[in-house]
Amino acid sequence: MPLRDFDVATTVSPPCIPPTAWYRSRVAAGLSAHDTSPAARYWLQLEGSLTRALQLRCRHRFHVEISQEGFARPTLEEARTLGIPLRQVAWIREVRLCGDGVPWVLARTVIPRSTLEGAGRRLRHLGRKPLGAFLFSDPRWQRGPLEVGRCQCRRAGLPMLARRSRFATRNGGGLLVGEYFLPALLEQGVTP
Numbered sequence: 001m002p003l004r005d006f007d008v009a010t011t012v013s014p015p016c017i018p019p020t021a022w023y024r025s026r027v028a029a030g031l032s033a034h035d036t037s038p039a040a041r042y043w044l045q046l047e048g049s050l051t052r053a054l055q056l057r058c059r060h061r062f063h064v065e066i067s068q069e070g071f072a073r074p075t076l077e078e079a080r081t082l083g084i085p086l087r088q089v090a091w092i093r094e095v096r097l098c099g100d101g102v103p104w105v106l107a108r109t110v111i112p113r114s115t116l117e118g119a120g121r122r123l124r125h126l127g128r129k130p131l132g133a134f135l136f137s138d139p140r141w142q143r144g145p146l147e148v149g150r151c152q153c154r155r156a157g158l159p160m161l162a163r164r165s166r167f168a169t170r171n172g173g174g175l176l177v178g179e180y181f182l183p184a185l186l187e188q189g190v191t192p
Contacts, residue, residue: 018153029148042190051132058099064128065096074110084112104185108178115173140169
């Protein structure tokens with residue numbers, strides 16, 4: 001089925017993703033070991049699936065809450081990072097990853113239209129399934145280097161630190177995943 005321009009983003013609750021400055025590493029972001037808690041360093045540098053690590057931390061239940069999902073324009077910086085035309089819409093998914101009923105992470109995924117063709121069509125129909133479970137269970141997807149983000153909005157309850165990475169397939173499909181760590185997760189420390 002062809003992609004339609006009129007299939008626009010639907011919003012369940014207001015997006016909470018703050019403007020963020022992105023850096024190649026924690027050090028490049030100006031975050032020394034003294035500036036960041038052990039929990040923040042752990043989550044920023046975690047290899048593998050963040051979803052799986054969050055699931056293991058839960059005592060009772062892990063779930064995904066969709067904030068908004070649909071076709072919209074990526075930010076200028078996101079479009080440049082993905083190498084897509086600046087005015088082109090992409091499938092944008094913003095969710096909250098919740099553990100034991102508490103939001104722990106905000107996530108924003110930007111998926112170019114070309115990635116949504118063929119097998120990539122499934123990415124538009126994840127619903128409450130975590131994207132990480134999809135990406136890390138399919139060997140065609142490879143993660144690029146992690147970047148560290150410093151969130152520009154300094155309000156209580158909003159994330160101050162984030163990480164993101166680009167995922168790509170051998171046939172050229174790609175997407176960008178940003179993960180924004182909420183204080184409720186970082187205040188727990190690093191032990192499960």
